[in-house]
Amino acid sequence: MERYYQEEIERASRERMLELQNEKFLKQVRHVWNDVPYYRKKMEEKGVGIDDIRSLDDLKKLPMLSKADLRESYPYGLLGCDLTKCVRIQSTSGTTGKRVVAFYTLEDIDLWEECCARAITAVGGTNEDVCQVSYGYGLFTGGPGLNGGSHKVGCLTIPTSSGNTDRQIMFIRDLETTILCCTPSYAAYLGERMKEMGLGPNDIPLKAGIFGAEAWSEEMRRDIENTLGIKAYDIYGLTELSGPGVAFECSEQTGMHINEDHFYPEIIDPDTEEVLPEGSEGELVFTSLDKEAFPLIRYRTRDICSLSREKCSCGRTLVKMKKPKGRSDDMLIIRGVNVFPSQIETVLINHGYAANYQIIVDRVNSTDTLDVRVEMTPEMFTDNLGEIEKRQKDLMDGLKSMLGIKAKVSLVAPKSITRSEGKAVRVIDNRKI
Numbered sequence: 105m106e107r108y109y110q111e112e113i114e115r116a117s118r119e120r121m122l123e124l125q126n127e128k129f130l131k132q133v134r135h136v137w138n139d140v141p142y143y144r145k146k147m148e149e150k151g152v153g154i155d156d157i158r159s160l161d162d163l164k165k166l167p168m169l170s171k172a173d174l175r176e177s178y179p180y181g182l183l184g185c186d187l188t189k190c191v192r193i194q195s196t197s198g199t200t201g202k203r204v205v206a207f208y209t210l211e212d213i214d215l216w217e218e219c220c221a222r223a224i225t226a227v228g229g230t231n232e233d234v235c236q237v238s239y240g241y242g243l244f245t246g247g248p249g250l251n252g253g254s255h256k257v258g259c260l261t262i263p264t265s266s267g268n269t270d271r272q273i274m275f276i277r278d279l280e281t282t283i284l285c286c287t288p289s290y291a292a293y294l295g296e297r298m299k300e301m302g303l304g305p306n307d308i309p310l311k312a313g314i315f316g317a318e319a320w321s322e323e324m325r326r327d328i329e330n331t332l333g334i335k336a337y338d339i340y341g342l343t344e345l346s347g348p349g350v351a352f353e354c355s356e357q358t359g360m361h362i363n364e365d366h367f368y369p370e371i372i373d374p375d376t377e378e379v380l381p382e383g384s385e386g387e388l389v390f391t392s393l394d395k396e397a398f399p400l401i402r403y404r405t406r407d408i409c410s411l412s413r414e415k416c417s418c419g420r421t422l423v424k425m426k427k428p429k430g431r432s433d434d435m436l437i438i439r440g441v442n443v444f445p446s447q448i449e450t451v452l453i454n455h456g457y458a459a460n461y462q463i464i465v466d467r468v469n470s471t472d473t474l475d476v477r478v479e480m481t482p483e484m485f486t487d488n489l490g491e492i493e494k495r496q497k498d499l500m501d502g503l504k505s506m507l508g509i510k511a512k513v514s515l516v517a518p519k520s521i522t523r524s525e526g527k528a529v530r531v532i533d534n535r536k537i
């Protein structure tokens with residue numbers, strides 16, 4: 105039986121949802137106009153006043169925000185309320201430039217945790233479940249968000265955070281964890297470690313996993329499901345909008361329902377910023393509908409995906425986003441061809457490898473080179489050079505037909521690529537552009 109955390113919203117009619125979105129949108133724009141001088145200035149520069157915004161149809165008149173705006177206005181420039189009303193900050197793991205800091209009031213946290221509670225309920229979670237949160241806690245939103253959602257659902261929550269893998273497995277077994285929350289790459293590592301310890305799916309009580317924070321392929325989903333003996337569900341979100349729970353997967357496992365009563369999505373052409381019709385692939389842009397401390401209008405996520413309003417068998421009417429292929433800034437342009445790491449992952453897993461790989465890009469004599477380092481599994485490990493060469497050639501052929509360009513493959517020994525406890529770093533781009 106399908107369960108819902110907030111059924112009236114999750115299954116609202118299209119008319120009801122539009123009415124709610126419209127009402128909240130007008131309030132949110134007014135809030136930003138009155139309380140966020142940075143955005144008001146952007147509106148004025150575009151020649152848009154508050155009276156030009158009368159309904160959601162006018163959304164397209166409004167300027168977009170990007171990560172550059174967030175960096176420029178760091179730390180308080182986009183704050184929408186008095187600092188005394190804020191009770192928390194979270195921050196992105198940004199590797200370049202200034203970090204992005206997002207602020208929350210108590211009410212913001214409550215709504216965010218409700219979104220996570222919807223996600224946990226959608227995978228079958230109830231107050232009889234034990235939910236182990238193995239996302240990082242701290243500035244990263246994964247741990248705190250799912251922790252809050254798990255409390256709301258009433259699960260017994262185990263806040264292990266990430267790392268200390270043997271202890272994670274011990275808790276899963278001793279405390280009978282039924283729902284595991286972590287990045288997909290960490291879930292794969294937990295499965296690998298379990299195998300090394302001689303444990304199989306029947307030795308653990310897990311039934312579901314809520315995995316997100318990074319792009320992962322359908323093939324990786326199948327692998328994790330088989331190794332851990334669970335159903336693996338996707339979850340999406342970003343710090344700027346709250347954290348995990350912006351969208352979540354249901355029993356159908358064909359994309360994530362967006363919590364569109366809180367986050368209004370658009371898909372745009374990343375080059376022209378033109379809004380694309382439903383079903384087109386493009387960059388996902390969100391407008392928050394009821395945030396107090398950190399409201400964002402038309403925020404460009406840089407994530408590439410498409411939206412679908414096809415009827416879902418779970419009964420939810422919330423619009424669905426397809427699994428993001430990755431971020432537009434993760435997309436590699438190799439000799440003029442667009443390559444997503446997730447496409448490479450698909451080929452590797454289809455050839456029987458695990459998702460332990462690294463993509464090294466370089467430029468030699470003005471030509472881009474693509475080198476995929478992938479670990480042999482312990483079962484296929486050999487020092488027979490002929491065998492290794494044959495395997496490398498098979499993979500190169502597979503990559504050529506998926507990507508349309510030639511990639512070099514280097515098979516490396518099991519365990520020689522560093523495992524990740526959070527988001528995996530898959531790409532090393534040595535080109536100096």
Ligand code: DLL
Nearest residue numbers: 196246316317318319339340341342343347348428
């Ligand atoms: O990763 C929030 C999160 C935590 C989501 C736990 C899900 C689970 P950030 O660190 O701000 O926040 O990174 C946000 O991660 O723009 C996407 O590029 C990527 N991302 C998040 N979820 C997915 C997913 C968190 N399910 C950025 N599939 C986003 C693909 C994802 N990419």
